[in-house]
Every structure is written in structure tokens, then in C-alpha cells.
Amino acid sequence: MVYTLVCHLEAKDDDSIEKIKRKLIEAARVYRKDKETVDWFVMQDVNNPRKFSIVERFEHESSQKYHLENPYWKTFDPYVKPLCVNQHIELSRHEELDTSKDVELLPL
Template sequence: MVYTIVAHLYAKEGKDVEEQIRGKLVEASAVYLKDAGTISWFVMQDAKDPRAWSIIERYEKESSLEIHIANPYFKTWFEFMKPLLAKEIDIRRSNELE
């Protein structure tokens, strides 16, 4: 069963903030796709609101998330992103239906 996380981010105002987030999310996707147990890790920007972003993370199983969190990049990514966000990250966890 595939374990999926959908994280919604909402940026502070400013084109520079948007560009910083875009760059960091593209970088993060390249890093996290290499983690064992990761099926996909991709990001999207809302079509109407450029301050709204979504991250879709798909893992082979829920325990694969431990590898993701143990990646040294995880903590630096979060610390970089935190001051750029207007609100807390909204994280939804699901098991995909078979």
C-alpha cells in the first residue's frame, strides 16, 4: 500500500519569497527522490494564487517516511522554509486505495 503525504504551504507576500520557495522546493524534490522507499516527491504551485504551494510525497510504505525524516537535508529545508511561510504547513497523510 502506498503511503502519501500532501503538504500545503502558504508563502508570505513578495515575488522574492515566491522565487526562494520555488528554488528550494525544486532542490528538495531532487534530493528526496533519491531516498530509499520514495516513489515520488513533487511540488506544485497553485494556478490562481502564486503564494499557495502543494507537495505530494509518495512512499512505498509508512515506515519509508523514517528515511525521509532522517535525511540531513530535512532539518535544513524546514529551517529555510519556516520564515518564508505566512502560516503553518498543513500536512495530510493518507494510504492510497488499491
């Protein structure tokens, strides 16, 4: 199954929004080419333009190593974190569920 990271970040001020947006677009174009990366999506909240999400999809949990070994990584965090609220990027890790097979629904 696909291993997925979901990252949420928030720009610290209005001046940081466009900088983060451009960096995320640039990063997606770079990281999509990494070995064992299924895709790398970037999104901006429709109600609060300061909030962004990144969905990183890898073939396996171990595939992250190619992402972290990419020389671009050394430029990404130092650029983005100072533009964020409390220099914090919220991260959650997921294993995608196998939706290719039929399942029997359990009673409510």
C-alpha cells in the same frame, strides 16, 4: 499500498515566492533519491502563485524515516517555514486506494 503525505504551504509575501519555489525544486531532487520513496512532487497553484503543494509518496508509512533521517531535512524546514504564512505547513496523510482490481459499484 502507497503511503502519501500532502503538504500545503503559502508564501508570506511576494518576495518569498521565488525562494520557496527554488527550495522545493531542490528538495524534490534530493528526496526522490531516498530509500523507499516512490516520488516527491512539488506544485504551484495556477491561480495564486503564493500557494504550493508537495505530494510525498512512500512505499510504506514507515518509509518516512528515511526521509526524516536525510541530512537535507535539517536545512529544509528552517529555510522554508519562515517564508510561509504563520510559519505553517498544512499536512495530511493518506493511504492510496488499490485501483488495480475491479470493484462492484454500490447503488446510489
